[in-house]
Amino acid sequence: MRFFVPFDARNPKTRLAELFDDGERREFARALLADVLAAVRGAGHDPTVLATAPVDVDAPVTVDDRPLTPAVEDALAGTDLPAGLVAADCPLATPAAIQRLVAVDAGVTLAPGLGGGTNALVVRTADFHVDFHGVSIRDHRERAREAGVEPATLDSFRLALDVDEPADLVEVLLHGSGEAAAWLREAGVDVAATDGRVEPTRRGDSGAEPG
């Protein structure tokens, strides 16, 4: 099955600017993408990167600089169904998680992201339209019902975790085993226990060179 992987090739991961400079954030975003591509391929599916600008990556790339919703909408319209999507910043994705997503027998299967997002989906009905603006998991449920199908929701922590904020790095370090986790370790990011949830720390201010 074709899996589109939307990727911000221009200014990725701006909310990590307190920890990483521009070049580091671009490197890290590529490591996240590599983990997602590996998960899709490991599940036996075919990823296509849907990028906002040309990007040199070992996968087919479709460049579309429009906002996410029309770009994905056109990508899905131009491919055979069923087709899938998984966000490029979900480094805990595994082949098993992708297989669980694909195994759900529903017209539309949604994998929620933390904070109201939609991190992955599989579409089996041409009547479904994506909507990544706002609280997309809620909107996608509505769009599925408008298409005449009851959406299924996949219960997956691995697909729920997209990397947006520093706290998300803790999850990558604790649960990841791919390029993103390795990159963070080389960049000196570690897990610090606090009174509540743990937090990421970065050693010193030494400008450690990851990679």
Added chain:
Amino acid sequence: MRFFVPFDARNPKTRLAELFDDGERREFARALLADVLAAVRGAGHDPTVLATAPVDVDAPVTVDDRPLTPAVEDALAGTDLPAGLVAADCPLATPAAIQRLVAVDAGVTLAPGLGGGTNALVVRTADFHVDFHGVSIRDHRERAREAGVEPATLDSFRLALDVDEPADLVEVLLHGSGEAAAWLREAGVDVAATDGRVEPTRRGDSGAEPG
């Protein structure tokens, strides 16, 4: 199977103090607990509330005012294995999620919580010892290996979400269907879209009476 449900009966959910007063937090904590008990029972298992102080709830209660680790340790030592545990503040827990946890064939199965915690587990070996201090998911993996078993990790968003911070309320509203979600709605908490992840808001300052 016996499932222990640790519950802070004294001063629960202090990190929600910006939204709810003491009495509200106690009410909300009871709604969270009710959802967890319903999930355990719905999965065909038997919950025992492991409370820090006496609590009037429709389930067997064991009172133990010690810290979580020795209280759970003694509870597990005093019951037949396999036995389970699920945190009382996981209102997205469903019978299906509990059944998936129990179905894993491993000496120790862990359901990670956001931020390094362990929100649920099933123990099949008496040699395993719990350790809820610090980054417990990492510690529990080590304790399992010390007990001679390779721990299994359940990939569940529903069990990963424990309610600690205001942002967690968004997940309850978007994905919950039990008493906690209903309580939040009656308390006037809603989901507000922002530039990034959505946030919870509470209407007015009207002292809306949930319940």
